[in-house]
Structure formats: C-alpha cells, structure tokens
Amino acid sequence: MKTLVDLRIVALPPDSPRVADHVRLDQDLVAHDSPWQAPTTEHRLRCLLRDGWDGEAPVAVSALLDDRVVGSGYLWCSNHDNLTSAWLEVSVHPSYRRRGIGSQLLERLCNQAREAGRPLVGMSSWDTGPAHGFARAHGFEARLAEVLRRQVLAQAPWGRIGRVPVVLAQHAPGYELVRVRIPVPEELLPGLADLWGDINDAPTDNLEIEDEVFPVERIRSYERAQTARGDRLYQVLARYRASEEISGHTIVAVDGERPWLGDQHDTTVARAHRGHRLGWLLKAEMLRWLAEAEPQLRQVDTWNAGSNAHMIAVNEELGYRVVARSVDVQRRLA
Ligand SMILES: CC(C)(COP(=O)(O)OP(=O)(O)OC[C@H]1O[C@@H](n2cnc3c(N)ncnc32)[C@H](O)[C@@H]1OP(=O)(O)O)[C@@H](O)C(=O)NCCC(=O)NCCS
Secondary structure (H helix, E strand, O other), rough: OOOOOOOOEOOOOOOOOOHHHHHHHHHOOOOOHHOOOOOOOOOHHHHHHHHHOOOOOOOEEEEEEEEEEEEEEEOOOOOOOOOOOOEEEEEEEEEHOOOOOHHHHHHHHHHHHOOOOOOOEEEEEOOOOHHHHHHHHHHHHHHHEEEEEEEHHHHHOOOHHHHHHHHHHOOOEEEEEEEOOOOOHHHHHHHHHHHHHHHOOOOOOOOOOOOOOOOOEEEEEEEHHHHOOOOOEEEEEEEOOOOOOOOEEEEEEEEOOOOOOEEEEEEEOOOOHOOOHHHHHHHHHHHHHHHHHHHHEEEEEEEEEOOOOHHHHHHHHOOOOOEEEEEEEEEOOO
C-alpha cells in the first residue's frame, strides 16, 4: 500500500474550526460524486458530530495534507445492539484520489474498530466503480443493494392521495390515522417502542446484522438529535380503534435550514396489522398533512433495500422515482 508520509489524520470534534473545511469538502464531493444530493451545512455537520443520528456520536477524523482537509473518516458504533460491529465512512477529495489517502483513513478506522472490540466492519457508498474498486482492494464483500428514490411533490398523484378517507373506509375500517408532532406525547411512547422494532422485518439481504432494539430512551434520543438540527418532524400513526394499539407509523423530517427538502425516516406497519393498505394510507396521509403544514416543500427522499418489494410498490404508487443506488459492503477484521 502507498503511504503518504506527509498525511496527518486528526480527530474532528464538533466544535473544531475545521468543520467549515469539511462542509467545503462535502460540497466538492457532492458536485463530483452525487450531484442529486444537497451538501451538508455547518450547523448540520456540527450536530451530526455531537449527536449522531439518535444520540450516539461518531468518531470522526480529518485527513490533512499541509493543513488542507483532503478527506474525512467516520466510525459509527451502536451501544444498543450489534455490539461487535461498526460502520465506517471514508471520503477523499476528488483531486486527491489514488494516492493512498482513502487506504490510510480506512486503516485508522479499522484499528479503532478493532480496539473497540468490533471486528465486523461495514461501509456504504454510492454504487460507483471507485467505491467497488476500493472496497474490493480492502477485502470487503457486497452484501446489500439500496436505492434512493425521490418524490417531487409538484408531480405527485394528488387525485389518488386525496382518496385517503375512501381507502381507509374500504380497506382499513377498524383503524384511524393520527397526526402527531415530534417529540411525541409521553403516553404514546411505550406503544411506539414496540412498533419501532418491527422495522427489523425490512430485508437486509446478505448483510450480517442483528435486530436493532428501540427502548423508549433511544426514541427520545432520536427525537432530540433530529430536532436539535432544526429539522421539523412529522409523524402519522395508524391506531386500531378496538384496542387503541398503535399499529403503524411513518416519519418525515423537513430540513429547517432548507425547508424545500424532506427526508423520509422509518415507515413500519406492525406484523399483526399488515394487509390493510396501512403503508400506503400512512404515507398518503403524511403528504396531505405536509401540503397543509409545509407548502414550500418540494421533494421527499427515501431509501429502501432494492429487495423491499412492498415498500417500493407503495412508494412508486405515490410517485417516487429512482435517483441513485448504493451498496453496503462488509468484512471481518483479523
Ligand atoms: C473510494 C475512495 C474513498 C478511495 O479513496 P482513494 O484515496 O482514492 O483510495 P486509495 O488511493 O487508497 O486506493 C486504494 C485502492 O483502492 C482501489 N481503488 C481506488 N479507487 C479506485 C478506482 N477509481 N477504480 C478502481 N479501483 C480503485 C485501488 O485498488 C487502489 O489501489 P491503487 O491505486 O494502488 O490501484 C474515494 O474514491 C472516494 O472518496 N469516493 C467517494 C466516497 C466513497 O465512495 N467512499 C466509500 C468507499 S467504500
């Protein structure tokens, strides 16, 4: 492996002045590799470094050449589940590739994963030649294909979406749809914690992954981390009237700094309540709500495993179209 003697890899804490350099790095990466994305902002990146996705901060590093930020690395570990695995991210500025920088970043992160007792490591990347070549060169195997779809709201099938009350009456007469803002009221949390775990039924193909667990504290941490970014979170619940059981939910985040961007988070229907069109109903009701509450919203992005036929069918029916594909790879460290 090539070793760049003048490369330094240093920690990137949330309050580092280098965060601004990382935002510029991300802008260049997006322009080169994934122009369909909105690059991060300084505020979002600082929040991510501090709170992660749901309260667990990543280990983050900068790769420096003559004090210029030329790459970044992240190590993500959960202390809720999957206690012997870690997720890594390595990115190198397009002008500095094929000089061994990615490999040095990866080596640093793998050493840290090993020291943390997490020998099973994975990476996600856009489905591109460089990412495949890099992963293969480092002994990773492709395990799961994922697809990014985008719904452009101006082109959504609003006629069909407007039929929510009719479809509810026809296909799910025992249920009601309830709109809640996040953070959700305390009394809903125990029922939601049971439901969140059913996301583990989503296909993971050949990924080595244990079921994720969602205690009430993790849901609250997620809510805090997401709202601290300034995002506005909307959640639609399906409730079974007879037992008041929460039988499904969907969450969309609207970017607080760029409120035309929406991001679909989890959608889950509890096992016992599948087969009543609740997946479609939840997401269509969410669109009706967003049209009222966030009329400036232009698009919502969603990720699915390529093999998640049920969710994809719902998404396609609601007007989502494929934007890009990614691949998840894994390997075990010696
Ligand atoms: C993938 C990425 C991190 C590689 O960074 P890099 O600094 O260029 O990687 P290295 O120079 O250490 O490359 C190590 C080996 O990976 C393989 N590789 C790297 N880029 C490649 C490419 N474009 N095509 C084929 N193989 C490639 C080669 O085997 C290379 O060794 P070599 O240059 O001696 O042939 C960089 O292209 C990048 O940031 N891409 C966008 C983010 C991304 O996809 N990250 C996730 C990777 S799974």
